[in-house]
Amino acid sequence: MSQETASWVRDVLAGRAEPVEPRPAATVMLVREGADPGGLEVYLLRRVSSMPFAPGAHVFPGGSVDRRDIDHEVRWAGPAPAEWARRLGAAEPLARALVCAAVRETFEESGVLLAGASADEVVSDTRGADWEADRTALIDHSLSFAEFLDRRDLVLRSDLLRPWSQWITPLAEVRRYDTRFFAAVLPEGQQTRDVGGEADHVAWMRPAEAIEGWRSGAMAMLPPTVSSLKDLAAYATLPGVMAARRTIVPIQPELREVDGEVRLVVPEGVDYPL
Template sequence: MNGIPLPAEFGERARDILAGRIRPVPARDAATVVVLREGPEVYLLRRKATMAFAAGAYVFPGGSVDPRDTDHAVAWAGPSPKEWGAVFGADDQTARGLVCAAVRETFEESGVLLAGPGADSVVEDTTGDDWEADRLALIDRSLAFADFLDRRGLVLRSDLLKPWAHWITPEIEHKRFDTRFFVAALPYGQRTRDVGGEADKVVWQTPADAIGQADRGEIFLMPPTRRTLSELVAYGTVEEVFAATREIITFLPEAVEIDGRFWLVTPE
């Protein structure tokens, strides 16, 4: 078992939840995408210290599913929602929302767009002012993802995503997410940029370097991010990552009391 000690306030909350005095907050469906480029390196954002969830942590792009992400009007190429549902143990509608959220959130938080004019093409440049205006409109929810794709004549490329993991936020947290992890390669010609918003810094790093910085206390990684990075250390190229066989296992860290102190543990 891997474990980290919990602050006293979380220990009291864990005790109340275990005793049935309070009920856990429901977990919202969410998607996270590990964007890779040769090295291989991963794209990480540092969440602002003012954020209510994971403040100051280095994370991958991602976020909650918008109800409009399940819109059947979203132009689609690649594995179907039904196929994604079979991988992640979700119904077709939930799977559609997860994949759309993965592509939408990646664009919102990195400028990388996993979509193209057709099933075998991908947008090469998303750095113009018009793209930035659309990105901001998606963030403030004044523009639906389906309308964004339709207006630009684009289709979502679900085949550019690879399923990687499934993590559910511990029951002791005040904000909880039921998150499916994906990996994706940076499309040829596209560039990430400092997009601001929920992040105050973005970096490209090898998984080993990121873990090393975390070990030295230079950066903060949440358990799902750290575990994902530790898994990626084994691969020498982006192609090896995509060729890897993955069994999607659901991880739900739990609060456990040991000798009067609560620890958050994740079963191996």
């Protein structure tokens, strides 16, 4: 933590500065069957060291909600936005935007698309120059998500997502996010690919293996990622993950000054591996 950041944290904790309003965001834990029977793997990206938020950290695909994610023209299949509002504990417009952001960001950062030609179909392959052109256009905002789906005559498959958790960046952080976590199974036929940009390394790993990498110091991670991996490690199969019924309760770690040092404290009751 830089001296400037530490000074800001102390100012917020002391009431001398107003906290930053958190931006709504969504992230998706993509899972697939592992090489060994009965196991599962999760997809992780390592953020490039130049990123202003969590540089070098291993994360799941995701990012901030775009203002166009709320677009009512987005083709939709599966549970309606009103049902997602209930599941996520959010107003309906925000719930719609969060689901759209989850699907859009997953495609932008992994090449995996949770959409299909109908409510019963899923795109089988997203490789090729034409798909890459659309992915790049989404990233540079020259193409909206609604336009992308229209162009390819696809519908967003909200039923392929499972709500998992909600984490809010500590009050005293300079950059803050209110992030909903989702789980989704890698669609049959699709493959993740190293798309570059915000990540310099990608990997499929068993949740327990990733946690050990964090414990050993080989893999940097933020608390929400570690805690989510611990959650996933408790499920042996993909059906178990997708059948999980989770109550979404906002989790907000705290930054506290202890003996002159700023430390992160995870709330009691959160399953956080030590």
